[in-house]
Structures are given as structure tokens and as C-alpha cells.
Amino acid sequence: MSRGAVRVAVDIVIFTLREGVLHVLLIRRGVPPFKDKWALPGGFVEEAESLDAAALRELEEETGVSDVYLEQLYSFGDPKRDPRGRVLSISYFALLSSERELRSGTDTADARWFPAYDAPRLAFDHRKILDYALVRLRYKLEWTTVGFELLPKKFTLTELQRVFEAVLGRQLDKRNFRRKILKLEILRALDERRRAGVQRPARLYMFSATVFEKLRGRGMIFPF
Amino acid sequence: MSRGAVRVAVDIVIFTLREGVLHVLLIRRGVPPFKDKWALPGGFVEEAESLDAAALRELEEETGVSDVYLEQLYSFGDPKRDPRGRVLSISYFALLSSERELRSGTDTADARWFPAYDAPRLAFDHRKILDYALVRLRYKLEWTTVGFELLPKKFTLTELQRVFEAVLGRQLDKRNFRRKILKLEILRALDERRRAGVQRPARLYMFSATVFEKLRGRGMIFPF
DNA sequence: CCAAAAGTGTTGGTTTTACACCCATGG
DNA sequence: CCATGGGTGTAAAACCAACACTTTTGG
Numbered sequence: 001m002s003r004g005a006v007r008v009a010v011d012i013v014i015f016t017l018r019e020g021v022l023h024v025l026l027i028r029r030g031v032p033p034f035k036d037k038w039a040l041p042g043g044f045v046e047e048a049e050s051l052d053a054a055a056l057r058e059l060e061e062e063t064g065v066s067d068v069y070l071e072q073l074y075s076f077g078d079p080k081r082d083p084r085g086r087v088l089s090i091s092y093f094a095l096l097s098s099e100r101e102l103r104s105g106t107d108t109a110d111a112r113w114f115p116a117y118d119a120p121r122l123a124f125d126h127r128k129i130l131d132y133a134l135v136r137l138r139y140k141l142e143w144t145t146v147g148f149e150l151l152p153k154k155f156t157l158t159e160l161q162r163v164f165e166a167v168l169g170r171q172l173d174k175r176n177f178r179r180k181i182l183k184l185e186i187l188r189a190l191d192e193r194r195r196a197g198v199q200r201p202a203r204l205y206m207f208s209a210t211v212f213e214k215l216r217g218r219g220m221i222f223p224f
Numbered sequence: 225m226s227r228g229a230v231r232v233a234v235d236i237v238i239f240t241l242r243e244g245v246l247h248v249l250l251i252r253r254g255v256p257p258f259k260d261k262w263a264l265p266g267g268f269v270e271e272a273e274s275l276d277a278a279a280l281r282e283l284e285e286e287t288g289v290s291d292v293y294l295e296q297l298y299s300f301g302d303p304k305r306d307p308r309g310r311v312l313s314i315s316y317f318a319l320l321s322s323e324r325e326l327r328s329g330t331d332t333a334d335a336r337w338f339p340a341y342d343a344p345r346l347a348f349d350h351r352k353i354l355d356y357a358l359v360r361l362r363y364k365l366e367w368t369t370v371g372f373e374l375l376p377k378k379f380t381l382t383e384l385q386r387v388f389e390a391v392l393g394r395q396l397d398k399r400n401f402r403r404k405i406l407k408l409e410i411l412r413a414l415d416e417r418r419r420a421g422v423q424r425p426a427r428l429y430m431f432s433a434t435v436f437e438k439l440r441g442r443g444m445i446f447p448f
Numbered sequence: 449c450c451a452a453a454a455g456t457g458t459t460g461g462t463t464t465t466a467c468a469c470c471c472a473t474g475g
Numbered sequence: 476c477c478a479t480g481g482g483t484g485t486a487a488a489a490c491c492a493a494c495a496c497t498t499t500t501g502g
Contacts, residue, residue, distance in 0.1 A: 005229055005230065005231050005232075006229070006230070006231075006232055006269070007229050007230075008229075008230055008232070008301075008312060045230070045301070047303075047310075048303045049303065050301055050302050050303060051299060051300075051301035051312075052301075072298060072299065074296060075275060075296065075299045075314050076275075077232075077269070077274055077275035077276075077314070078274050079271075079272045079273065079274060086271075088232060088275075088312075090299050090301070156481085157481090157482090158480075158481075173465075173466075173467085174481090174482085174483095175466095175467085175482090175483070175484080176464075176465065176466085178482085178483085179464095179484095180463095180464090183463095195473080195474095196480085197473090197474085197479070197480075198473065198474045198475065198478070198479055198480085199472075199473060199474085199478080199479040199480040199481070200471060200472035200473050200479080200480065200481045200482080201472075201473070201481080202480080202481055202482090203481085203482090380454085381454090381455090382453075382454075397492075397493075397494085398454090398455085398456095399455090399456070399457080399493095399494085400491075400492065400493085402455080402456085403456095403457095404490095404491090419500080419501090420453085421452070421453075421500090421501085422451070422452060422453085422500065422501045422502065423451075423452040423453040423454070423499075423500060423501080424452080424453060424454045424455080424498065424499035424500050425453095425454080425499075425500070426453075426454060426455090427454085427455090
């Protein structure tokens with residue numbers, strides 16, 4: 001093995017919202033090391049594959065979805081992080097909108113959604129990776145538009161507020177939240193409403209990507 | 225070569241301030257590929273070395289300094305980014321305080337400081353790395369205390385303002401800047417003054433790390 | 449007394465926070 | 476008519492941006 005030659009894996013922190021709670025997808029390892037322990041989904045980077053491509057491929061393999069929000073997080077390179085030998089982990093985080101239906105095989109005994117703020121012990125240094133992803137997600141939520149990635153295309157303002165609350169872990173004032181979001185002018189109010197039970201139907205909105213650049217100009221998009 | 229085995233390099237964007245202008249250290253490559261072209265300092269990660277340790281080692285080799293601000297930036301893994309074969313680049317950025325004296329050998333024909341916003345063509349994908357580092361530095365400057373890393377321990381408010389102006393690339397209002405910085409309560413005013421020419425001597429300040437946690441609590445420290 | 453940079457306050461506009469009630473709907 | 480979540484405004488405080496003159500020093 002020549003100088004600097006190591007194996008490179010991608011590990012993905014896949015977030016979604018279920019019943020208003022932020023969840024993360026974990027896989028139960030079938031082989032040592034850490035057999036039967038929960039771990040982040042991931043795998044080795046192939047020969048001629050970019051890191052992003054490897055992350056997308058793993059994501060597709062685990063969940064059956066493509067075309068999702070995916071962003072590189074951090075690279076973990078402690079020589080002892082994997083007992084099998086030197087494995088570099090390039091971590092990513094992904095956001096799945098809650099409407100997405102995942103391949104069967106997700107959410108079985110060996111692949112389950114866990115509340116992100118209440119995950120079990122994890123293999124390797126995956127706890128560190130998860131914590132890092134949570135920090136990043138919280139910050140990006142407030143400074144970028146990633147929040148929308150956790151929702152279906154059409155959503156109500158209350159649903160959007162629930163996303164913010166689930167990620168930030170605190171309650172927000174309904175009036176202030178709405179004022180702030182609407183002032184950004186990044187939502188398109190639709191003529192549709194959603195009947196969601198016995199109460200007054202809520203207006204639906206869409207994220208309006210055409211004004212994305214507006215925000216960038218105002219320094220509101222965080223370029224990481 | 226087993227699946228996923230690649231060589232791993234660290235490349236470091238080393239910033240400093242010279243005469244009020246943000247500079248970056250570049251190395252002229254002595255061997256192919258890109259012989260005689262300017263490139264970011266860097267090198268391969270050793271067998272049993274963490275990524276951070278590799279970056280620190282390279283930094284020390286190039287500049288002779290240790291104990292500097294260093295932070296991982298991003299990992300670039302395009303399979304074609306290095307014509308010699310697959311080389312993953314873990315990029316870092318470092319901030320050197322302007323008082324630091326560097327090893328001789330820095331700032332020679334083969335290692336030179338260039339204005340960061342006016343660097344020559346770079347080898348590999350190093351231009352992308354540099355651009356990324358500049359974006360990151362600008363953001364961190366406004367949301368964290370990294371700005372102090374570019375200054376000596378004791379500095380005047382005007383010097384601090386020059387750092388902000390050099391990085392952000394725009395003029396700031398002296399009164400507003402001072403008010404804002406002082407309100408953070410992260411500076412300790414010293415009893416010393418600096419005589420810097422014919423004019424009125426300026427009060428010296430130190431960064432007061434003991435109040436760092438205050439800022440964190442107020443969400444003012446950006447955790448990347 | 450001149451040149452040079454240090455130092456210092458006010459005002460108007462915008463943003464943020466805290467806070468409570470009526471509305472539309474289905475059962 | 477009741478239960479449920481949808482929807483709306485206002486006032487006080489904090490924050491931000493624009494703006495100009497006096498002070499201290501050395502020569």
C-alpha cells in the first residue's frame with residue numbers, strides 16, 4: 001500500500017420528518033465489526049466514482065429514492081476509527097421530504113427510522129457524525145431554504161412551522177413565523193386548500209425557486 | 225487496489241494579512257503534473273496519521289509555524305481531478321496572524337504570498353478550493369471570532385476593522401464597527417497604547433476567550 | 449499650527465419579540 | 476353549538492445604517 005492509500009467510504013445521515021418529529025435512518029449491521037449494532041447507511045466509494053456519486057448511489061440503494069437534497073458534511077479520518085484498518089469516512093447529509101415513499105426494505109428489522117434526537121448507540125464514530133449533521137441542519141435551516149426539502153411540494157404554513165420546530169427543538173410563535181416567512185417572498189400561495197380533519201382548511205403554498213437568487217443577494221443563503 | 229482504495233492528500237489554504245490585504249500562500253510545483261504552476265501547499269496523508277495531523281504537519285513543513293487556527297474545509301473527490309490517478313483532496317484552511325514570522329523559504333521563488341482575491345492560475349482544482357475557502361472565511365468572519373486569528377494578540381480597533389474590510393472586500397463605518405464589536409464584550413481593553421506614527425496613539429485590545437461561551441449561548445458562534 | 453489617525457452620539461428606519469382573539473369547517 | 480386548527484395586528488424594544496466633528500500626538 002503506497003503512502004496515503006486508504007479506503008474511502010461515504011456515510012449518509014438521512015433525515016426525514018415523521019409525525020412532526022425529525023428522524024434519521026439507521027441500518028443494523030449484519031457483519032462484524034459492530035455486528036448487530038446500528039449504524040449510518042454507507043459504503044465504499046467505487047473506483048471511478050466521485051464522492052457525490054457514491055453518496056447518491058448509497059442513498060438510492062438504501063431508500064430507493066433519487067433526486068433528493070444531499071450535501072457533503074465533513075471527513076472523518078482518525079486512523080483508528082475502523083478496527084478493520086484505515087477507512088476514511090466522507091459524511092453526507094440528505095433530506096427526504098415526508099411524502100416520499102421509500103423502497104420496501106426501509107423500515108424493517110434491519111433498517112429503521114429513529115428520532116434524530118433520541119438515537120441508539122451507534123457503530124464506529126457515527127454518533128459524532130450524527131451530532132455534526134444535526135448542528136449543520138439547525139444552522140442551515142435558519143439561513144437557507146433547506147427546510148423545504150423536508151416537506152412535500154405543496155404544504156401549509158403550519159406544516160412548515162412544524163419542520164422548523166422539529167429541527168430547532170423549540171416552539172415558535174405562529175404569527176411571527178408567518179410574518180417572517182412571507183416577508184422573504186419565497187413562497188407562492190396556491191388557490192388550493194387542504195382539508196385535514198374537522199377544522200378550517202389551510203391554504204397550500206409552494207416554494208418558489210425563482211426567487212432563490214433574491215435571497216442569495218441578501219446574504220441569506222448559506223453557501224456550504 | 226481494493227474497492228475504494230485511493231490516495232488521500234491534504235491541501236491547505238493558508239491566509240494571512242499583509243499590509244491590510246488578505247494573502248494566500250502558494251507553492252510553485254517543481255515536478256509534473258502542473259510543473260512550474262502555482263498550487264496550494266499540501267501533501268499526502270501518512271499511514272497512521274489523522275487528517276488534522278497531516279494538515280498540521282504540512283502547515284509546519286511549509287511555514288515553520290504550529291499552533292495556528294486550522295479547520296477542515298471540504299473534500300474534493302472527482303476521480304479525474306489529478307492526472308496521476310485517483311487522489312482525494314481533503315482541504316483545510318488556516319489563518320496566520322500577521323505578526324508571525326515564517327520560516328525562511330517561505331516567500332521565495334517557489335513559495336509566495338499572493339493577494340487572495342488576485343491569485344494566479346492554479347494547478348489541479350485548486351482554484352475551486354481557494355474560492356471555497358474565501359466564501360467560508362467571509363461567513364465565519366461575520367459569525368464567529370476567527371477574525372482575531374489574523375491579528376497579533378494585542379491589536380487596535382482600527383487594525384481589527386482592517387481585517388474585516390480586507391476579508392469582506394468593502395469599507396465599514398468606523399463608529400458602527402466599534403459599537404458592534406464592543407457590544408459583544410469579547411474584547412479586553414488594555415492600558416497600553418500603540419504609537420504608530422505621528423498621530424494620536426491607539427488603545428490596544430486583546431481577544432478575551434473567557435467570554436467565548438457567552439457568544440455561543442447567543443448563537444453567535446458558527447459551529448463549523 | 450499642521451497632518452494624521454483616534455475617538456465619539458444621534459436619528460430614523462427596520463426588525464424582532466411578546467402577546468390574544470375571531471374564523472371556517474365537520475360532526 | 477362544539478372542538479379543532481387556521482388565520483390575523485399592534486406596541487415596545489432592540490438593532491442597524493447613515494452621517495461629521497473633536498482629540499491627541501509628533502514634527
